[in-house]
């Protein structure tokens with residue numbers, strides 16, 4: 001079975017997600033004790049997609065979040081480089097496309113907003129992907145990222161690092177077709193930068209008005225940013 005390393009080779013990452021695609025949604029809900037549902041609805045509120053808007057849900061996996069964002073009437077496209085993950089979400093009926101976040105197959109300024117839920121920490125080059133996403137979003141358009149993060153309160157951070165990540169690996173072993181993949185997911189969570197560092201990377205990729213909001217004691221954070229409008233000063 002395929003397991004990516006923290007150097008995040010895109011072929012290995014895609015093959016690994018192909019391998020877990022069948023049981024992914026179930027395992028995810030199991031490992032997050034059902035909190036993923038609440039995190040997705042809060043992300044949908046932060047995205048605030050309205051009817052007529054075009055939204056790119058990148059690293060969309062099975063399209064579970066894409067379906068949530070489309071509920072309000074926006075046209076939402078699920079893009080992911082794992083065909084296995086996309087196929088597993090076919091029943092959701094959302095439009096899907098195979099695409100690598102670092103080389104998006106879209107024209108400049110094609111979308112009103114772009115969003116990534118639990119995907120960005122798998123990208124081989126975070127800043128390059130954020131620059132590429134800015135290319136396909138219209139000036140003034142939004143970026144919303146929901147990702148695991150660092151609980152700011154030390155006792156919670158201690159518990160999270162010592163126990164929850166280890167528990168996740170164990171739970172993954174029982175609930176997934178590829179336990180090795182779940183060790184990678186836990187390791188990539190532990191290695192992921194904190195809220196402020198991610199905000200700085202987003203800003204360095206050309207996005208403005210970067211802000212974040214902690215969910216569930218900061219175990220997860222939503223970052224939001226705007227692509228500078230055309231008339232703004234650089």
Ligand SMILES: C[S@@+](CC[C@H](N)C(=O)[O-])C[C@H]1O[C@@H](n2cnc3c(N)ncnc32)[C@H](O)[C@@H]1O
Nearest residue numbers: 017059060061080081082085100101117119122
């Ligand atoms: C943890 S899953 C999250 C899926 C979904 N967004 C969710 O919230 O359940 C991460 C997804 O990111 C995708 N991914 C990772 N790197 C990618 C890249 N460079 N381009 C496109 N998709 C990528 C993987 O294939 C996988 O489906």
